[in-house]
Amino acid sequence: MSVSRHWSLRKRLTIIASVVMALLSLAVAVLALLGVHGLAESYRTDQITNASLKVVHLVERGVLPAVLPATEVKYVQVVNSEGRVISATPALLGQPPISHMTISRSAMRAGREECALPAFPDTCMIVVAFRVYREESDWTVYAADTAVPWYVDPRLVGLLAAGSVLLVVITALGTYRIVGKTLRPVDDISAELAEINVTDLGRRVPVPAAHDEIRRLAVIVNQTLDRLEKLVEQQRRFASDASHDLRSPLTAMRAQVEAAMLHPEETDWMEVSHAQLDSLERLEALVSDLLMLARLDAGAPSTRELLDLSQLVTSELNRRARRVHVSRVLEPGVKVYGDRLRLARMLTNLVDNAERHASERVTVTVAQSGGTAVLEVLDDGTGIPPDKREVVFQRFTRLDAARSKDAGGTGLGLPIAREIAREHGGMLTVEDSPIGARFVARLPLADT
Numbered sequence: 001m002s003v004s005r006h007w008s009l010r011k012r013l014t015i016i017a018s019v020v021m022a023l024l025s026l027a028v029a030v031l032a033l034l035g036v037h038g039l040a041e042s043y044r045t046d047q048i049t050n051a052s053l054k055v056v057h058l059v060e061r062g063v064l065p066a067v068l069p070a071t072e073v074k075y076v077q078v079v080n081s082e083g084r085v086i087s088a089t090p091a092l093l094g095q096p097p098i099s100h101m102t103i104s105r106s107a108m109r110a111g112r113e114e115c116a117l118p119a120f121p122d123t124c125m126i127v128v129a130f131r132v133y134r135e136e137s138d139w140t141v142y143a144a145d146t147a148v149p150w151y152v153d154p155r156l157v158g159l160l161a162a163g164s165v166l167l168v169v170i171t172a173l174g175t176y177r178i179v180g181k182t183l184r185p186v187d188d189i190s191a192e193l194a195e196i197n198v199t200d201l202g203r204r205v206p207v208p209a210a211h212d213e214i215r216r217l218a219v220i221v222n223q224t225l226d227r228l229e230k231l232v233e234q235q236r237r238f239a240s241d242a243s244h245d246l247r248s249p250l251t252a253m254r255a256q257v258e259a260a261m262l263h264p265e266e267t268d269w270m271e272v273s274h275a276q277l278d279s280l281e282r283l284e285a286l287v288s289d290l291l292m293l294a295r296l297d298a299g300a301p302s303t304r305e306l307l308d309l310s311q312l313v314t315s316e317l318n319r320r321a322r323r324v325h326v327s328r329v330l331e332p333g334v335k336v337y338g339d340r341l342r343l344a345r346m347l348t349n350l351v352d353n354a355e356r357h358a359s360e361r362v363t364v365t366v367a368q369s370g371g372t373a374v375l376e377v378l379d380d381g382t383g384i385p386p387d388k389r390e391v392v393f394q395r396f397t398r399l400d401a402a403r404s405k406d407a408g409g410t411g412l413g414l415p416i417a418r419e420i421a422r423e424h425g426g427m428l429t430v431e432d433s434p435i436g437a438r439f440v441a442r443l444p445l446a447d448t
Ligand SMILES: Nc1ncnc2c1ncn2[C@@H]1O[C@H](COP(=O)(O)OP(=O)(O)OP(=O)(O)O)[C@@H](O)[C@H]1O
Pocket: 289, 349, 353, 354, 357, 379, 381, 382, 383, 384, 392, 397, 398, 399, 400, 401, 402, 403, 408, 409, 410, 411, 412, 413, 414, 415, 436, 437
């Protein structure tokens, strides 16, 4: 694994920015060197050309001295048509012609850079040659000076290198500071998140003022914490309600047994047993409801089979007689994919409630509308006020009217029914009705 993977974002961005700046500076320095080099070369060539022209003038006027003055250019020679050096600057006195450059017939002059000439074995020279007509033949004036090196001047290279290093250092420091400043809110968020646990879910991460991605992250983290806090609160309430509901029948059972044991001779043990059985039944129902909810919450897998909803309703309603009349309006052929036991449980929970609250009749309807199967349980009781229509689906909720009617309910029937509807890809709601309560479950139809 590469070492760079362990580097912080700050370090990585700083290195990337510095490398990019170093490459840019290098490119700019090379371009600058090339430009200055070109200028210096053409300036030097011009100097050499000017010096040669002066000598050409002397040759033409016939006033050529044997030793030429070395003013701007140190190396000048005049060579006659036989290749003999007629005149030269002091540095070239006694030397053979420095170059053998030929000038084309059509031109008066030639010039180029020549390296390792016999007179200058260690360096490259810019050499310019001029043709002059003298004593009825062609003479040549050669002038030369050292070529400009690639770096032009060591001070220029030093300046460019220092400038580049300075730019890279400024870029590195700047990037390190800016990235550090930008990422500080992320560090703050991490530090706060690291300290949050289940006991202090009320804490929130700091939201930076700038409207950027980090602010969005902080807002989303806080929204997630809000949801988590609510969920944990719900779970706590659920656990405490569940323990409370489990304890009541246990306390009752204990009180009955203790009272009976105080006066064993006067106790009707059959009556005590019946009372104990009632409490046990209640406990059993509660525990099985809790288990069912836990399974639904955990998303425990359920079976899926093709079911005719009307047939399912018929067989469930035929199972036992009801206190009130249950009418059925069942459309045949409404098919859904589902878990038979769970859907039957949903129906029983709804019909049990309806039966408990109805005054005379309950109506169960199965129909299909659009792509949905609709199962309705309607009663003619007191109904559920609109502001309580969502509340009744919360766990352990029992409205006041129900508490007085039947002490046996736990308030888990509707939450279980809704979870079953949801688990089948549908929904269970309370809807408007002229009289009583109307529970409507909508489930996706099976594609047949
Ligand atoms: N058909 C209905 N008419 C009027 N109120 C209803 C009806 N169905 C449910 N409710 C109200 O909703 C509450 C919650 O119902 P739910 O089925 O969850 O619990 P429960 O019937 O009290 O107890 P459990 O079903 O667990 O034995 C009931 O206590 C009752 O107040």
